[in-house]
Structure formats: C-alpha cells, structure tokens
Amino acid sequence: MASPRISLVIPTQRRPDGLSVAARSTFRQTGVAPGLLELVVVDNDQTPSAQATVEALAAEAPFPVTYVHEPNPGVANARNAALEQAKGEFIAFLDDDEEAPPGWLAALIAAQKRFEADVVFGPVRGRAPARVTRHRNYLERFFSREGPAKAEVLDHYYGCGDSLIRRAALPDPNRPFSAIRNYIGGEDDLLFAQMKDAGAVFAWEPAAWVWEDPVPARLSLRYTIPRAFAYGQGPSAACAAASPPDRLGVAFWMAQGLAQAGVFGALAGLKWLIRAPDFAFTLDRAARGLGKTLWWGPFKIHFYGLRAGA
Template sequence: MRDVAVIIPTLRRTDSLERALRSVFAQAEALERVSAVVVADNDPEGSAEPLVMRLAADAPVALTYAHAPVPGVATARNVGLAATYAPLIAFLDDDEAASPRWLAALLEAQVQIGADVVFGPIRGRVPANTGWTTDYLEAFFGRTGPAETGLVDEPWGCGNSLMVRATALPGPAPFDTAADQTGGEDDKLFAALSARGGRYGWAADAWVDEFAPPHRATLRYALTRAFAYGQGPSQTAAAARDWPGVARWMAIGVAQAGVWGLASLALFLLRRPSRARAYDRLARGLGKVLWQRGFEPRLYGASLLKSA
C-alpha cells in the first residue's frame, strides 16, 4: 500500500537536495509504502527542475516536481501537499540526509503510539572552521529527545516528521503563508492541532543529519534564529487573542533575559565556550518580550534568495 509521500521543500540548494533525495531513495524497508517523493521548488527561476528530471529517470519511486515560485516556507509546504493525495506525509528538509531506517522508524512509531505527528532526532553537522562555537552550533542545528519511542507533550519543527494528513494537515493549505518570510508556520499549525486535542510522538531511531551551510553556521545566524524561536509562544498567544497568555510569556521572557543576560556577561568575561548557549537563551528570552511586528527577523522566503 503506497500511502506515504515524502515532501522536500527546497530553495537553490541543488547539491544538498540531491543528497537528501538519494537518502530517501535508499529507504529500502519502507520504499514500497512511498507513493511519491515531492520536491517543492521555492525558487522563482525553478532551479531544481533539471536535477529532479535527471534523477526521476532512474528513481526507485515516483519523483514529482512542484513549482512554488513565490518564495516562502509555508507556501512551499502547501504546494508540496497539493501535489499528492497521500494520507501520510513525511517532511524532510533539503539540507538533511535520512538514515537508512528513517522512514521505517517513523511509520513504526506512528502505528505503535497512534500520534497525529511523529518527530525524529537530528544530528547537526557544521563546517570544520566554526571554532569555539562548534559544539553549540551542532546542538543548535540538531535535535534530541527521549531515548525511547513514545508519546511526547510538545511538538518540534516540521523537518524530520511524519504527519497524519486528515488530522494534522486539514484543508488544502494548512500552513499559514503569513509566516513565509519569518518562519513559525509549524508553530501555528501545531498550536491549532493541540487545541483540537492532537497527539505528538517521538521515533527514537528515525535519525537524519542536518548539514548547515557556511553562511548559516555562524553564531550571528543561530542567535537571530533563536530570537525568532523565542517569539513563537508570544506570537501564537497573540494570534489567538489570548492576552493573559501573551503577558505570561512576556513575563517568562523578562525573567529569562535577566538570568541569562547576567550569565552571558560572566561567561563572556571568562571566555568560556559555553557562553554561546547562554547567548542563545538570552536571545530566546528577548524574543518572548519583543514579539511584535517590526521585530521579526527575515530568515526565510525572499530573504534567502541572496544567500541560497
């Protein structure tokens, strides 16, 4: 039964896209379940199409090209979804490479625990020249969770996930395109799913590697993204007009910024490598406070065209 589609959004990263695609083609245990691998090309110029057409000739499963010419992460995911009717959707990012049992582990976990969304762990990979920030950056681009497969209380991001379409991805365009330039489209999706009583799971063996390109493997980029992550809870509460919730998250942010601001200063004076993690927590705290329009970093969509 071919009931799974793998969707890979991409933007001008054909080398890493090819690596991601070949890692999906190597999913021997689960390949018979895959109805299509969909590449959602977010480049207005359609730069991924020649690669997809070349690989499609010998691909072990159907390889579909879907053009999403308006740059934006939510738009790309919606266009990818529109290209398939599969009831189960696996998301893999174009800078990730799946381990050989990645998809099988996600599918097994979904059956075992019956979650609407299942996430897997990510190993962060960064270039060799990142110096004292290497450990922090590898952790930042990675993702760890429980040692065993099972239900979890909170969601992670869309990269390396399996979703039940009927419950987790309702409607023709479930990702909010208002988040195209700033990201956070998965925060809004999962907040709505949680409100409907959705359940989340963790597949401990569904490993992928995420390879951060040089222009992203910097402390400045990571802290900017950490600030954006910090904005997520406050923005989600504001979108729901939950003003007491906004006030609570802002208060948490003030406390985090105060504690980690002092820790950052001390670790900076001591020149400890662990100061990068303190900066990260400081940035997330500030994000909870400065969540309003005008403070949102532009990390996705059109802003990526210059660096992709």
C-alpha cells in the same frame, strides 16, 4: 498503478547539493516497499532553478518523483504547494539540508502504527564540517533536535523537518500551513498547535533520526543568535494569535522572557570577558528570553521567502 500511501516531501530553495543528498537518502530507505512511496520536491525559487537537478534525480529514483515550482516566496507557500500535488495518505517531511539513514522512514511508520499517532517526530543531529572549530559544540547543538530516550506519546510538538503526518488529521488536507508565517517561519508550530487543540496525537520515535548539514553561512553566531531571538518570540506570538487572544499567556511569557534576558544577558557578558567556552550557549538563552519580550511587528525577523540578493 495504485496511489502511493506515503508522500515524501522536500521543500528546497537554491540548494542543489543539499537537495541531492536529501533526495538520494530517501531512495535508500529500507523496510518500506517502493511501490508505496512517491517523492515531491517543491522548488521555492523565483525561477525553476532546481528543475534540472530533480529531473536527474528522478532518473535514478526507485519510485515516482514529482517536481513542483512555487515561485511565490515563503516556507508556508512551499509546503502547501507540495501538499496540493502529493497523493499519499501520509506525508513525510525532510528538509533539503537533511540526510536520512536507511531505516528512518520505517521507524516513523512503525511509531505511527504503535501509537495510532497523527504526527510522529524524530531527532535531528546537527553535523558541522571539520573546519568549523569556533563554537562547534554550540552550533551542532543549535541545529539538533533532542527528545525523549524512548518512543512515546508527546504532550507537545516539534518542527516539521523529520516528521510523518497523517493527512486526514490536517485541518486542511491541501493547504494547512498559514501564510502569515511565510517570512518568519513557525508555520509548523501554528499548524501543530491547531491540531493539538483538535485532539491530535503526537508521538516521538528516537530511531527515526536524521542528519542536518547547515549551509556554511549559518554556522556562525550572526545567524544563530537572531534565530534564537526569533524562536523565543514563538510562545508570546502564539498566545497573541490565539482566538480569542490569550493576554494572560502573553504577559506570562513576556515577564519570563524579561527575567531570562536580564539574568543570562549579564552572565553572557561576564563569560565573554573571561572567554568562557560555553559563552555562546548563555548568549543563546538571553536572546530567546529577549524574543519572548519583544515579539510583535517591528521586532519580527524574516528568515524565509526572500529573493536572491535581498
């Protein structure tokens, strides 16, 4: 059998229901011959907890399914382990809390061909269950990814979930994700920044959208506001990690973040007092500003790679 042209990759960690939804959505893709595809699921649990689920899914899949167990915790470790086993010249990433409609992959492929892109990104539509009423609009927006209304070449990049990457454009075809971001995320930002510096072409395809169904524990401000703080740290941390370090960039983002935190922090306090419906949006902007200012060591927040019960 010829090697698959496209490897679908789903990293997972103790989410059997979400994994099943995500994997089955890849089985229903249209406009792409199954003979061109494979699915690689990488289980980032200390024990191989997803193995039975993946084996059951493989029995109903229209193309080969490979199970990879990566016990070393960390989102970069998981993605790298998948790429070491993936055989495709293109890698399509889907998260284990996402569900792709039938035309998703075909839309990514068409955009890649149209723009001769090294990476294609698509929209993510956050979907909260009906029982979530408090801050619902904010939470669905938080877990969404928006972009241009039409397909086009980008001068920036997005996250790895819902993306198609040309393997030959990666700086390392097997282990391109940096382990320094294993516990805080942003491993994709570091990779795409490196690819951008090397001249990679990024593209956007609005037709290549997916649903995102956050786990219940994440549907609260207790999760999203610290995460917004961590997102805010990204620009400052990226400037500091540049070679050589971009000290002017760090100073710029820290100053901007301080102003943002002050203005939106005060406004969020006022909106909290009057119970304004958009309070969460304002608090989010304040948290992102504070993250730009407090971005180094002791302020880093670990979201990934933790053992069960940690």
